[in-house]
Amino acid sequence: MRLDQQRNTSKKPLALIEIGTSAGLQLLWDKYSYSYNNKADRYGAPHSYVHITSEMKGTGMPVLYKESPPVAWRVGVDLYVSEVNNPENVKWLKALIWPEHKHRLDLFRKAVQQIQAFSVELIEGDGVELLFEIAKQAPHNASLCIFHTHVANQMPQEVKQQLLTSIQKVGENRDVFHLYNNIWDANLHLDYVINGKEHKHIIGQTDGHGRWFSWN
Incomplete structure (x- = not known):
């Protein structure tokens, strides 16, 4: 089944699990607004505190929805959770942003x-x-959508395999989507199990700080 066909088969809200969530900021992606290639069109949550811009490279084009898909449930898990209600945690997270990246600091x-x-x-x-x-x-x-980003860089090979095995096990009982990079390479991958059948796609390439992406 082609990926563009698969998009039309799931009409359910999303349940999100983020591995390596830190403060959980990415779990609220549906609460942010987005624009691309310096165009005025906005997607997502138009009245959000957070507006993210990015450049689309190449000829591929993702499906862009004016409103983000509904999220019914979301959980983040991390070895150490950085609660943003703790001022010391906020200071620590700010310190991780490169000093010349003033726009990222403002977004944070x-x-x-x-x-x-x-x-x-x-x-x-x-x-x-x-x-x-x-x-x-x-x-x-x-x-169910399980996602993670750079945290996979910190996983030994056997832990990466354990993660993939666990997701396959989840897929024995329900449909599951797995969105990630940095297990095999820096590409953006979407693997999923639908009706017990596994599918694997490389859906794009991305800048590490989200400044640009290309879509396959």
């Missing part, structure tokens, strides 16, 4: 405002070991 401040106004469940622990049990809690009337 606004994202902190956004998450402070929204309740997100964050679990402290090993996301790979806890994944199967957390996935059991996700509502079955939602499409």
Whole structure:
């Protein structure tokens, strides 16, 4: 099944699990607004504190929705959760932003405002070991999406394999989508299990700080 066909088969809201969530800022992606290639058109949540811009390179074009898909449930898990209601954690997270990236610092401040106004469940622990049990809690009337980014760089090869095995196990009982990079390479991957059948796609290439992306 082609990926563009698959987009039309899932009409459910999303249930999100983020591994390596830190402060959970990415779990609120549907609460942010977006624009591309310096165009005025906005997507997502138009009145969000956070507005993210990016350049699309190449000829591929993702499907852009004026409103983000509904999210019914979301959980983040990390070895150490950085609660943004703790000022020391906010200082630490700010210190991780490169000093010349003033635009990223501004986005971070606004994202902190956004998450402070929204309740997100964050679990402290090993996301790979806890994944199967957390996935059991996700509502079955939602499409389960497990995602992570650069945290996979920090996983030994055997832990990466354990993660993939756990997701396959989740897929034995329900449909599941897995969005990630940095397991095999820096490309953006979407693997999914639908009706027990596994599919794998490389859907794009991305800049590490989100300044540009290309779409396959």
